[in-house]
Amino acid sequence: xxxxxxxxxxxxxxxxxxxxxxxxxxxxxxxxxxxxxxxxxxxxxxxxxxxxxxxxxxxxxxxxxxxxxxxxxxxxxxxxxxxxxxxxxxxxxxxxxxxxxxxxxxxxxxxxxxxxxxxxxxxxxxxxxxxxxxxxxxxxxxxxxxxxxxxxxxxxxxxxxxxxxxxxxxxxxxxxxxxxxxxxxxxxxxxxxxxxxxxxxxxxxxxxxxxxxxxxxx
Ligand code: C5P
Numbered sequence: 001x002x003x004x005x006x007x008x009x010x011x012x013x014x015x016x017x018x019x020x021x022x023x024x025x026x027x028x029x030x031x032x033x034x035x036x037x038x039x040x041x042x043x044x045x046x047x048x049x050x051x052x053x054x055x056x057x058x059x060x061x062x063x064x065x066x067x068x069x070x071x072x073x074x075x076x077x078x079x080x081x082x083x084x085x086x087x088x089x090x091x092x093x094x095x096x097x098x099x100x101x102x103x104x105x106x107x108x109x110x111x112x113x114x115x116x117x118x119x120x121x122x123x124x125x126x127x128x129x130x131x132x133x134x135x136x137x138x139x140x141x142x143x144x145x146x147x148x149x150x151x152x153x154x155x156x157x158x159x160x161x162x163x164x165x166x167x168x169x170x171x172x173x174x175x176x177x178x179x180x181x182x183x184x185x186x187x188x189x190x191x192x193x194x195x196x197x198x199x200x201x202x203x204x205x206x207x208x209x210x211x212x213x214x215x216x217x218x
Pocket of ligand 1: 012013034035036038039091094095096098099123124125126127175179
């Protein structure tokens with residue numbers, strides 16, 4: 001049986017996670033934070049000090065990822081790593097290993113398994129292009145580099161994680177470059193995605209826009 005899927009893709013700190021979460025709550029749907037799967041793999045790789053050149057060992061980490069989600073909490077095996085995976089160092093490593101085809105392949109089936117009754121909201125980079133190409137609704141969120149680095153800075157500070165705005169701006173631009181330029185599943189809107197620039201938009205307005213699109217395609 002096939003359950004409805006809404007995909008929300010976009011660059012880092014575009015607000016897609018917050019918007020996707022709220023839309024999932026409003027609809028009573030499951031939520032897939034696909035970036036968390038890359039971050040969990042990156043955390044395992046960093047902890048085991050696996051070299052970026054050892055693609056085979058990195059893919060093994062992705063393949064044997066034991067993770068679970070409870071609300072907004074993320075667990076690696078039984079350890080709550082919700083904060084640890086949000087560290088900038090982990091995000092940077094996530095975007096590096098995400099360019100490895102074997103890692104993407106290893107996480108493919110895991111992502112599909114999130115599609116359950118009554119429906120799914122999936123956020124990431126390639127949800128609408130690769131993982132759920134037949135999604136009922138596809139949204140691509142964007143925002144300027146400035147707006148996104150300010151948001152990321154605020155998020156980190158609120159969580160008590162030290163941050164520097166200039167470093168964040170540089171990391172973010174480098175991550176955009178890696179995500180859009182990689183040969184496999186690059187960050188780009190699906191041909192049939194609705195584009196939404198959230199630079200000057202509140203989270204609530206963005207959520208309402210997605211809900212209007214959802215109502216229109218029912
Ligand atoms: O969304 P988030 O910033 O948590 O994702 C971390 C990294 O994982 C991204 O920079 C991106 O390189 C990678 N990613 C991906 N495909 C996805 C989700 C995340 O390549 N569907």
